[in-house]
Amino acid sequence: xxxxxxxxxxxxxxxxxxxxxxxxxxxxxxxxxxxxxxxxxxxxxxxxxxxxxxxxxxxxxxxxxxxxxxxxxxxxxxxxxxxxxxxxxxxxxxxxxxxxxxxxxxxxxxxxxxxxxxxxxxxxxxxxxxxxxxxxxxxxxxxxxxxxxxxxxxxxxxxxxxxxxxxxxxxxxxxxxxxxxxxxxxxxxxxxxxxxxxxxxxxxxxxxxxxxxxxxxxxxxxxxxxxxxxxxxxxxxxxxxxxxxxxxxxxxxxxxxxxxxxxxxxxxxxxxxxxxxxxxxxxxxxxxxxxxxxxxxxxxxxxxxxxxxxxxxxxxxxxxxxxxxxxxxxxxxxxxxxxxxxxxxxxxxxxxxxxxxxxxxxxxxxxxxxxxxxxxxxxxxxxxxxxxxxxxxxxxxxxxxxxxxxxxxxxxxxxxxxxxxxxxxxxxxxxxxxxxxxxxxxxxxxxxxxxxxxxxxxxxxxxxxxxxxxxxxxxxxxxxxxxxxxxxxxxxxxxxxxxxxxxxxxxxxxxxxxxxxxxxxxxxxxxxxxxxxxxxxxxxxxxxxxxxxxxxxxxxxxxxxxxxxxxxxxxxxxxxxxxxxxxxxxxxxxxxxxxxxxxxxxxxxxxxxxxxxxxxxxxxxxxxxxxxxxxxxxxxxxxxxxxxxxxxxxxxxxxxxxxxxxxxxxxxxxxxxxxxxxxxxxxxxxxxxxxxxxxxxxxxxxxxxxxxxxxxxxxxxxxxxxxxxxxxxxxxxxxxxxxxxxxxxxxxx
Ligand SMILES: C[S@@+](CC[C@H](N)C(=O)[O-])C[C@H]1O[C@@H](n2cnc3c(N)ncnc32)[C@H](O)[C@@H]1O
Numbered sequence: 087x088x089x090x091x092x093x094x095x096x097x098x099x100x101x102x103x104x105x106x107x108x109x110x111x112x113x114x115x116x117x118x119x120x121x122x123x124x125x126x127x128x129x130x131x132x133x134x135x136x137x138x139x140x141x142x143x144x145x146x147x148x149x150x151x152x153x154x155x156x157x158x159x160x161x162x163x164x165x166x167x168x169x170x171x172x173x174x175x176x177x178x179x180x181x182x183x184x185x186x187x188x189x190x191x192x193x194x195x196x197x198x199x200x201x202x203x204x205x206x207x208x209x210x211x212x213x214x215x216x217x218x219x220x221x222x223x224x225x226x227x228x229x230x231x232x233x234x235x236x237x238x239x240x241x242x243x244x245x246x247x248x249x250x251x252x253x254x255x256x257x258x259x260x261x262x263x264x265x266x267x268x269x270x271x272x273x274x275x276x277x278x279x280x281x282x283x284x285x286x287x288x289x290x291x292x293x294x295x296x297x298x299x300x301x302x303x304x305x306x307x308x309x310x311x312x313x314x315x316x317x318x319x320x321x322x323x324x325x326x327x328x329x330x331x332x333x334x335x336x337x338x339x340x341x342x343x344x345x346x347x348x349x350x351x352x353x354x355x356x357x358x359x360x361x362x363x364x365x366x367x368x369x370x371x372x373x374x375x376x377x378x379x380x381x382x383x384x385x386x387x388x389x390x391x392x393x394x395x396x397x398x399x400x401x402x403x404x405x406x407x408x409x410x411x412x413x414x415x416x417x418x419x420x421x422x423x424x425x426x427x428x429x430x431x432x433x434x435x436x437x438x439x440x441x442x443x444x445x446x447x448x449x450x451x452x453x454x455x456x457x458x459x460x461x462x463x464x465x466x467x468x469x470x471x472x473x474x475x476x477x478x479x480x481x482x483x484x485x486x487x488x489x490x491x492x493x494x495x496x497x498x499x500x501x502x503x504x505x506x507x508x509x510x511x512x513x514x515x516x517x518x519x520x521x522x523x524x525x526x527x528x529x530x531x532x533x534x535x536x537x538x539x540x541x542x543x544x545x546x547x548x549x550x551x552x553x554x555x556x557x558x559x560x561x562x563x564x565x566x567x568x569x570x571x572x573x574x575x576x577x578x579x580x581x582x583x584x585x586x587x588x589x590x591x592x593x594x595x596x597x598x599x600x601x602x603x604x605x606x607x608x609x610x611x612x613x614x615x616x617x618x619x620x621x622x623x624x625x626x627x628x629x630x631x632x633x634x635x636x637x638x639x640x641x642x643x644x645x646x647x648x649x650x651x652x653x654x655x656x657x658x659x660x661x662x663x664x665x666x667x668x669x670x671x672x673x674x675x676x677x678x679x680x681x682x683x684x685x686x687x688x689x690x691x692x693x694x695x696x697x698x699x700x701x702x703x704x705x706x707x708x709x710x711x712x713x714x715x716x717x718x719x720x721x722x723x724x725x726x727x728x729x730x731x732x733x734x735x736x737x738x739x740x741x742x743x744x745x746x747x748x749x750x751x752x753x754x755x756x757x758x759x760x761x762x763x764x765x766x767x768x769x770x771x772x773x774x775x776x777x778x779x780x781x782x783x784x785x786x787x788x789x790x791x792x793x794x795x796x797x798x799x800x801x802x803x804x805x806x807x808x809x810x811x812x813x814x815x816x817x818x819x820x821x822x823x824x825x826x827x828x829x830x831x832x833x834x835x
Pocket of ligand 1: 283293295
């Protein structure tokens with residue numbers, strides 16, 4: 087039968103979150119979840135003690151629970167977390183479905199501040215149980231606006247262990263689709279407040295070699311706008327040096343990083359619980375083939391790190407060839423690095439130490455019995471020549487000295503998660519144990535291996551540039567422009583992004599935004615850029631911090647394939663006919679600009695005004711409460727910022743100051759946030775969704791529905807649309823969704 091059996095006493099499995107296996111109707115037949123090669127290979131590796139084998143497999147055959155994280159950089163995370171804990175969890179604590187009690191969400195015990203949650207409810211129940219359906223909507227909307235991040239539990243680990251601070255220069259080498267990037271950005275923005283975004287002195291470079299996937303990163307960043315963020319589209323194994331000064335040829339003027347995340351491409355067998363197709367195709371060569379690229383990416387990162395910096399290497403594979411073997415080979419070629427002991431970090435996380443021995447094989451035909459590499463070669467010498475095993479695939483002779491056990495392995499049965507691997511490396515020039523100076527060469531690989539393996543260590547890329555650690559002044563060696571990335575899409579093709587042009591602080595469009603919002607002289611107006619060669623404000627203006635500006639000015643953006651930089655703050659309001667100020671502040675730009683806004687320019691509202699703005703489309707000024715009408719009448723046409731202080735009214739509750747951009751046109755005002763953000767806000771504050779607009783109704787109705795007569799809001803909307811104030815349409819365009827991104831978002835929960 088296609089249901090999970092009860093799993094009593096599974097080693098630590100299901101900790102904290104009871105499993106309603108009865109509801110696992112979405113389980114595919116467990117009998118289909120097998121692969122003799124997988125079994126034979128991992129048994130031969132002694133990856134877990136024999137007595138845990140069945141629990142390990144059973145967990146791999148069970149769907150993953152849903153996990154999510156409340157976005158942590160903003161104080162809003164704490165407030166939202168309280169809402170989940172005090173409002174949603176109690177409502178979900180006594181829910182039954184078809185006579186079965188459903189377990190409410192629980193906090194992941196190891197995640198700091200209880201900001202990560204897990205629940206285990208089948209999709210069918212999520213759709214049908216009114217209580218869970220409501221919770222699901224809440225999660226979807228909060229995900230849309232970036233307050234919640236749906237993320238696999240184990241995937242939350244690498245950014246936590248990277249320990250990013252706002253002044254750090256941070257590189258995410260293989261970043262897309264960007265769940266870890268978002269976590270890193272949050273850490274960079276740890277000083278943000280409830281209403282305003284800080285401008286960190288550090289930066290985050292999110293890189294991915296897949297151009298399309300870099301757009302997922304840009305989408306992520308719109309949820310957590312940052313002037314300290316940039317996206318590049320390069321092969322990480324071959325990442326060029328980023329200059330910090332255009333004029334100087336000084337070797338010290340290169341950007342090095344305090345923190346680097348190498349979440350490398352991998353075979354992904356730790357994700358078997360959600361990618362069940364892997365059962366069918368898994369074979370040892372999946373990992374063997376990736377080892378070289380993984381090593382080159384890590385080695386490149388090692389050359390880009392400052393002394394005392396930290397690298398986190400991670401994969402969602404449990405294969406030692408993709409994990410400890412890569413770490414060992416990288417440590418041997420970079421003896422100034424060591425593995426950090428993180429066994430006391432996140433004490434509630436169940437984990438296993440890194441492996442110090444393993445047995446690679448290239449035999450893609452193994453059946454129920456593991457066959458050694460030697461036996462495989464003897465049986466099929468021809469096949470052996472086409473395999474790419476190097477000495478680096480094997481365990482090093484000095485595994486103990488390298489302290490490989492300091493790596494962290496997570497198995498699915500330990501706490502009902504995916505399988506995962508993490509290693510934390512630091513570069514300390516003082517710590518260079520003698521033992522590691524003895525490089526593992528082909529001579530000290532066992533003879534039997536020598537006879538059968540290709541006698542080649544992964545080659546270092548050719549030197550074409552020099553990089554010097556600005557802290558130590560030590561030459562940290564080579565940067566190459568040569569290929570070798572293995573199937574990346576960034577290496578060759580032309581780069582068709584628009585250039586980045588900084589505006590003069592006296593640019594009329596910029597000055598009009600500054601004067602309209604009465605921005606103080608502290609506003610970094612020399613850090614505002616546009617995306618076209620002429621430097622015309624055709625549409626949007628972006629704000630960067632000083633470091634990103636320096637990088638843009640010092641580098642040819644096509645060489646570093648810069649896909650995005652900074653955060654969008656102002657945009658042209660097309661159709662604002664007759665309105666003097668043609669630009670408006672964007673919802674995502676508001677928190678960045680707020681610290682520079684003269685508080686007297688902010689309009690104060692109250693809960694009933696907020697409700698009217700949220701529930702209506704383009705409400706007429708005359709439709710607001712009488713005492714507020716003179717305030718509205720006195721406002722100039724164009725963009726404004728409204729503030730709503732904390733308030734409780736008729737069961738609705740606003741827990742903290744809310745600031746929103748508003749556009750005033752002839753006779754009405756409108757809330758300039760996109761539909762999804764509006765809905766999230768409405769659900770959070772008023773507990774209800776926003777009624778559909780006339781356009782939604784038209785779109786939903788066959789043949790187009792006409793607005794009901796006398797419906798003030800819809801008639802008003804119609805009027806505004808006819809008058810050309812595009813409001814919503816403009817904003818939706820600003821979201822720059824593409825179908826892939828929308829798919830990701832929609833599938834998120
Ligand atoms: C494991 S995924 C990264 C997941 C991501 N860190 C996250 O948390 O959302 C690996 C990524 O590496 C990218 N990739 C593959 N080869 C690469 C290379 N040579 N350089 C940079 N990125 C690469 C893939 O496009 C993919 O997006």
